[in-house]
Amino acid sequence: MSRSALRCPGCDSSNIIDDDLYAQVQLVCVDCGAVVSEGSLADEHVEGSGVNFVRAVTSAKKPCPNLIKGLQRVKVICQTLRVHSGIENLSQSHYQQAYQHDSFINVSLQKKDVLAGCSVLVSCRLLNWPITMGTIGCLVDADLEMVGAVYREMVKILNIVAPIINVTDVMEAHVQEYKISSLHVPEDLAENPKDLTKRAVALVELAADTWIVTGRRPIPIMMAAIYLAWQSLKPTKQRLKFSLDKFCQIAKVNKHRPAMKRIAEMKEVLCKLGKEIPWVSEAVTADNIVLHVADVLQHRYTLLKRAQRSHEKAQLDNCEVSCGDSQTEDGGAPSQISDFVKETSNSTSVEQWEPHSEQGNGCDNTCTVSDPHGDSQQSQGPASNWGKRVLFAPPCVVNAKRRRVEQPELKDVTGDEEISDSEIDSYIRTPKEVRDFALNQKMLSVLKSQKS
Amino acid sequence: MDSSNDDALDIIITNVVATFRTRCHLNLRTIALEGTNVIYKPEVGKVLMKLRKPKITASIWSSGKIICTGATSEDDAKVGARRLARCLQKLGFKVRFSAFKVVNVLAVCSMPFSIHLVDFTKNNRPIASYEPELHPAATYRIKHLKATIQVFSTGSLTVTGPNVQNVATAVEQVYPLLFECRKPLREKRKVN
Numbered sequence: 001m002s003r004s005a006l007r008c009p010g011c012d013s014s015n016i017i018d019d020d021l022y023a024q025v026q027l028v029c030v031d032c033g034a035v036v037s038e039g040s041l042a043d044e045h046v047e048g049s050g051v052n053f054v055r056a057v058t059s060a061k062k063p064c065p066n067l068i069k070g071l072q073r074v075k076v077i078c079q080t081l082r083v084h085s086g087i088e089n090l091s092q093s094h095y096q097q098a099y100q101h102d103s104f105i106n107v108s109l110q111k112k113d114v115l116a117g118c119s120v121l122v123s124c125r126l127l128n129w130p131i132t133m134g135t136i137g138c139l140v141d142a143d144l145e146m147v148g149a150v151y152r153e154m155v156k157i158l159n160i161v162a163p164i165i166n167v168t169d170v171m172e173a174h175v176q177e178y179k180i181s182s183l184h185v186p187e188d189l190a191e192n193p194k195d196l197t198k199r200a201v202a203l204v205e206l207a208a209d210t211w212i213v214t215g216r217r218p219i220p221i222m223m224a225a226i227y228l229a230w231q232s233l234k235p236t237k238q239r240l241k242f243s244l245d246k247f248c249q250i251a252k253v254n255k256h257r258p259a260m261k262r263i264a265e266m267k268e269v270l271c272k273l274g275k276e277i278p279w280v281s282e283a284v285t286a287d288n289i290v291l292h293v294a295d296v297l298q299h300r301y302t303l304l305k306r307a308q309r310s311h312e313k314a315q316l317d318n319c320e321v322s323c324g325d326s327q328t329e330d331g332g333a334p335s336q337i338s339d340f341v342k343e344t345s346n347s348t349s350v351e352q353w354e355p356h357s358e359q360g361n362g363c364d365n366t367c368t369v370s371d372p373h374g375d376s377q378q379s380q381g382p383a384s385n386w387g388k389r390v391l392f393a394p395p396c397v398v399n400a401k402r403r404r405v406e407q408p409e410l411k412d413v414t415g416d417e418e419i420s421d422s423e424i425d426s427y428i429r430t431p432k433e434v435r436d437f438a439l440n441q442k443m444l445s446v447l448k449s450q451k452s
Numbered sequence: 453m454d455s456s457n458d459d460a461l462d463i464i465i466t467n468v469v470a471t472f473r474t475r476c477h478l479n480l481r482t483i484a485l486e487g488t489n490v491i492y493k494p495e496v497g498k499v500l501m502k503l504r505k506p507k508i509t510a511s512i513w514s515s516g517k518i519i520c521t522g523a524t525s526e527d528d529a530k531v532g533a534r535r536l537a538r539c540l541q542k543l544g545f546k547v548r549f550s551a552f553k554v555v556n557v558l559a560v561c562s563m564p565f566s567i568h569l570v571d572f573t574k575n576n577r578p579i580a581s582y583e584p585e586l587h588p589a590a591t592y593r594i595k596h597l598k599a600t601i602q603v604f605s606t607g608s609l610t611v612t613g614p615n616v617q618n619v620a621t622a623v624e625q626v627y628p629l630l631f632e633c634r635k636p637l638r639e640k641r642k643v644n
Contacts, residue, residue: 133585148586161578164570214569215588215605394566397606 010034066112067099073116077139081120083129091123098154111150114142118151125162130169134219167208167218168201174222175200178251180230185250188238191230199229202297203266209304210269210392212262223253224262232293240290265395270296272391273303276310311391463623465616467558468523472533474516474540475548483512486543501536508532512540519555526554526616556612559619563607563627565634572603572633592629597622603630 006016008029015030025039074095078088095116098104104115117140124131137147155162175197182190203225207213213221227247231239244263248255267286273296274284280292289296296303429437480499484492491500499512506528511519518536523529530552537549569590573582580603582590589602589610599613599622609626613619 133583144585148583152583152586164573164582164584211566211605214566215584217585217588219585394606397566 006036008032008034008036066109067096070095070099070112070116073113074120077117077120077136080139081124081131081135083120083124087120087123087127087129090127091120094122094154094158094160095119097158101157103153103157110142111146114140114146114150115154116140117142118147118154121147121151122155122158122160122162125165126160128163130165130173132165132170132174132218165218167204167213167221170218171201171204171222171225172197174219175226178226178253180251184252188234188236189250191233195233196226196229199233199293199297200225202300203228203293206269206297206300207262207266211394212265212269214394216262217258220256220258221262223248223256223259224266227259227263228266228290228293231290235291235293269392272307273300276303276306308391315389461561461563461623461627463559463561463611463620465524465557465559465619467521467556468526468529468554468616469519469521469556469558470523470526470529470533470552470554471517471519472537472552473550474518474537474545475550476516476546478512478514478516478540478545480512480514483540483543487539501539503532503535503539506532506535508536510536526557529554554615556614557616557619559611559613559616559623561609561611561623563609563630563634565607565631567603567605567607567630568633568635569603569605572630575632576629592626594622594625597625601626 006027007014008016008031011029011032011034013029013031016027016036017030019026019028021038027036027038028034029036071092074091075088078091098115098119099112104112107115117136121131121133121136133144133147133151137144140147154160175193178193178196179185180189180191180196181193184190200222204213204221207221207225223244227244230247231242244260245255264286267289270289270293271284271286274280274289274292277284277292277295277299280295282288284292480492480494480497483499483501484490487499487501489502489504491502493500497513501510501512502508503510506524507522508520508529509522510532511521518533520529520533520536523532533552534549537547541547569582569584573580573590576592579594580590580592589604592601592603593599594601597613597618599611599618601622602610603626604610607630609623609630611619611622613622
């Protein structure tokens with residue numbers, strides 16, 4: 001190609017062509033062979049538009065593979081629990097939100113797995129699907145504490161207020177775990193899950209009314225209710241002999257140790273109500289209460305009212321008797337009974353913690369009685385006192401642990417202590433003692449001088 | 453302190469935590485060797501010194517920062533801290549007692565009635581939270597007082613706050629809410 005505009009400086013010819021030397025651009029005159037101009041290798045004109053280095057090396061932002069795996073895990077958990085699609089979608093969105101938050105973006109993969117479980121849990125709670133944390137813990141293979149910690153953190157970050165699970169709702173799902181139908185165990189031990197659920201739910205409701213459920217873990221309560229329901233639906237000798245251990249073995253569930261205590265507590269409540277059944281003549285004890293459970297549950301509200309009334313009556317009688325004895329009567333004894341709010345009449349004060357049970361001394365029943373027989377109740381302090389006064393109270397109030405009374409340390413004698421008058425008298429000799437003492441001293445000194 | 457109710461409640465302070473500075477570097481080895489009632493923890497880098505009267509345990513760091521725990525009142529904490537500073541002075545350090553601050557006060561209180569935690573939580577969402585599977589108490593946090601109250605179904609309360617005044621105010625604030633929930637309601641309602 002010839003360049004018409006340029007002219008060769010040597011021969012002034014206009015016949016100049018592009019004659020590249022390898023990669024270097026050169027304009028050469030045809031006639032004399034002079035190089036008119038050459039391009040610098042450094043300024044080589046690049047084909048295409050210029051691209052920023054950073055943009056050249058970064059690829060398009062792909063979603064984090066762990067996030068994708070996590071979302072998949074959420075889906076699997078939802079499918080295992082057989083929840084509906086609304087819960088699945090909600091839990092996936094919760095998971096995504098929580099995952100990208102600072103508190104969860106850098107945690108271990110196990111914790112992210114637990115987070116998947118917790119997002120399912122929170123969605124179930126929000127959409128009224130009963131499920132316990134224990135179930136989630138099993139599914140993600142983590143202990144309850146870790147699940148709890150992650151759950152609390154997540155709820156705080158996402159600002160969710162989830163309703164608390166209702167034990168009776170969870171009961172049905174829980175009963176399914178117990179392999180106690182006629183397919184799994186012999187006929188005389190088998191029980192229809194529906195009947196079992198119904199009876200167990202009634203037991204749990206009764207327990208809730210009598211302070212056994214509040215503040216306790218739900219699963220041991222459910223286990224105790226199911227065990228008692230199973231026994232009472234067909235109270236044969238064989239079933240009554242079955243201990244909780246054996247029951248859990250045949251039902252193929254893991255036994256929870258607190259369930260034994262719950263059984264005892266429930267039996268106690270049932271006994272208290274069983275006493276009020278008018279058509280039961282023999283004494284109702286923990287052994288034979290199972291036979292009457294059906295009756296108790298059927299008429300539980302009536303029995304509760306009756307029990308309350310007879311308790312109040314018994315208290316009144318008690319009070320009158322002891323008040324009459326010591327002739328100190330505080331008016332208003334009946335008012336103590338239905339009113340649970342009777343407090344000590346000290347002034348509102350912020351006290352130091354005194355090691356000795358000063359509370360016991362300050363405790364002041366409306367029926368203040370100077371009982372000479374040393375009422376042990378009063379010395380245990382106001383808490384257990386009101387617990388023993390009412391018919392039903394949380395079990396740890398009724399059986400209050402006695403606070404270990406610290407032995408008062410041998411305080412260093414400072415010399416500033418107040419000395420009472422009687423004490424002072426014991427330190428000072430009476431005139432007679434003074435005379436005796438003087439006499440003795442004289443005799444002793446005479447003896448000494450005689451010896452020496 | 454005037455209360456909204458006639459009956460009285462005893463709030464018992466069980467622990468007061470306070471910090472102060474000695475404004476000088478402390479040689480932990482010297483304290484460990486020459487001090488009385490000390491435990492040296494080289495792996496953590498601190499010395500624990502226990503005082504008998506008032507009953508206080510102090511964690512002493514070499515930077516001169518000291519944390520005192522175990523006191524039963526704010527004054528006790530201050531007295532204990534000063535006594536501790538005096539002990540360190542006697543050991544030979546140029547101690548200047550400064551920046552004393554009560555950091556945390558823990559108190560317990562007992563209501564003479566049971567509390568239905570589910571009702572209490574429902575009435576006070578989202579300030580109250582209750583997870584029966586994790587902890588048997590409902591937690592009630594008062595932001596403006598920076599106090600946390602743990603409410604147990606037996607009626608016991610555990611209150612933590614930055615000072616005694618806040619703790620007392622917190623109890624006064626929460627009392628009417630607890631009073632409402634003291635019995636399970638007779639009508640059919642959620643079980644827990």
